[in-house]
Amino acid sequence: MPSRIAALSAALLTSALLVPAESTAQPADCRPAVRVPGAAHQESACLDDLTTTGTLNSRHTVQADWAGLTAEDLPAPGEVPGIQIDGYFSDTSTTNTHHGWNHDAQFVLRLPRQWNGGLVVTGTPGNRRQYANDRAIADQVLAAGYAFAATDKGNTGAEFFTDGDRPGDALVEWNQRVTQLTIAAKLTAARYYGRPPSRTLAAGLSNGGYLVRWQLENRPWLYDGGVDWEGTLWTQQDNLLTFLPPALRAFPAGDESAISAAGFAPDSQFLWDYHYRVYWDLTQRIYREELDPGYDGDRLAGIPFCASGTEGCDADYEYAERPAEVHRAVERIALTGRIGKPLITLHGTLDTLLPISRDSDVYARMVAESGRTDLHRYHRIENGNHTDGLVDEFPDRLRPLAPCFRTAISELEDWLDGSPSADATGNTCS
DSSP, X not given: OOHHHHHHHHHHHOOOOOOOOOOSOOOTTOXXXXXXXXXXXXXXXXXXXXXXXXXXXXXXXXXXXXXXXXOXXXXXXXXXXXXXXXXXXXXXXXXXXXXXXXXXXEEEEEEESSOOSEEEEEEOSTTOOTTTTIIIIIXXXXXXXXXXXXXXXXXXXXXXXXXXXXXXXHHHHHHHHXXXXXXXXXXXXXXXXXXXOSEEEEEEETHHHHHHHHHHXXXXXXXXXXXXXXXXXXXXXXXXXXXXXXXXXXXXXXXXXXXXXXXXXXXXXGGHHHHIIIIIHHHHHHHHHHHOGGGGTTOSSOOXXXXXXXXXXXXXXXXGGSOHHHHHHHHTTOXXXXXXXXXXXXXXXXXXXXXXXXXXXXXXXXXXXXXXXXXXXXXXXXXXXXXXXXXXXXXXXXXXXHHHHHHHHHHHHHHHHTOOOSOSSOSOOO
């Protein structure tokens, strides 16, 4: 196993408990912070640079949150001075240990000194914490002049499923927390700058992309548009509980045809071993536990890497055969395709966690069947994986998606401005 992959595996499965400290750097023209409506606690700091170059030095980000999401050579922007507000909303769960708060529903809000009038709101990918989008999303949009807001979604970590009382509660909270932050961030920006945002965009990758889809379907009045980077799809027919178990059964047996039949691109075979060990097994068990805790009895999230045939093994999970209450839990978070504002979706053809044929290809059809094709642009990125963390290991086989995401933001701006787009329907980005 190459050392790069081993190191990345460790980074993805652990989270350093670093505590950002107050910066000593105070730009001379930094205005006092304003209160974030609804926040139970907040702390603010004037910073010479809100991008990751600066926040790493001032300890106003946590690199472990965004480890493994981008390629090492992703360009960094210049300095963006402004104010950062960290805080949390009222919550009863304690999975997020950042700042020593041991409190969920944490958020970060960054307000650049030179504001373009816009706001970008994000929820985190995977089960990561609020700084997870700092490198992939925040750097770019802050450099363009946007205010930026991110939430930890109300629960974090591999045991996120312990939050809530009913199956699906933890995932339902994700959507609620993004809505909550969007409203609060819009009001905060209006108070700080003296005028409301002229444009609010939702953006996110993986689970964060799911949140973009859900918000534009269910809360479109809060946004002007969104960019969805390989959002997780939840429907009764296509969800990760339907395609991961066949892959978990087939991989140890070397059954390549069965893995392909589950939806994974045959050309992604060189990525299967890594994803089996790092993603497939863990993802199946923790999301199944959240939505179907009764499957494995009293166990919490099953038996790691169990052999097919073992009692309660997730490799043998059959979603279609599970009781009605399991399907009702999924229905609580399901997508419909009925978006109400412009959405750009990006998805890599070699995505080896959420295969494109079982996710964004399906979602594009759902949008079309809902009669919303005029609100949707879909870019299939050849040789893109789920995230860009393995691009440095396979530079000749994988194409990074972060540059495509950055192009998509510009495309969305042009779209909303009514300007012709360089690529409204194609499969490439620049």
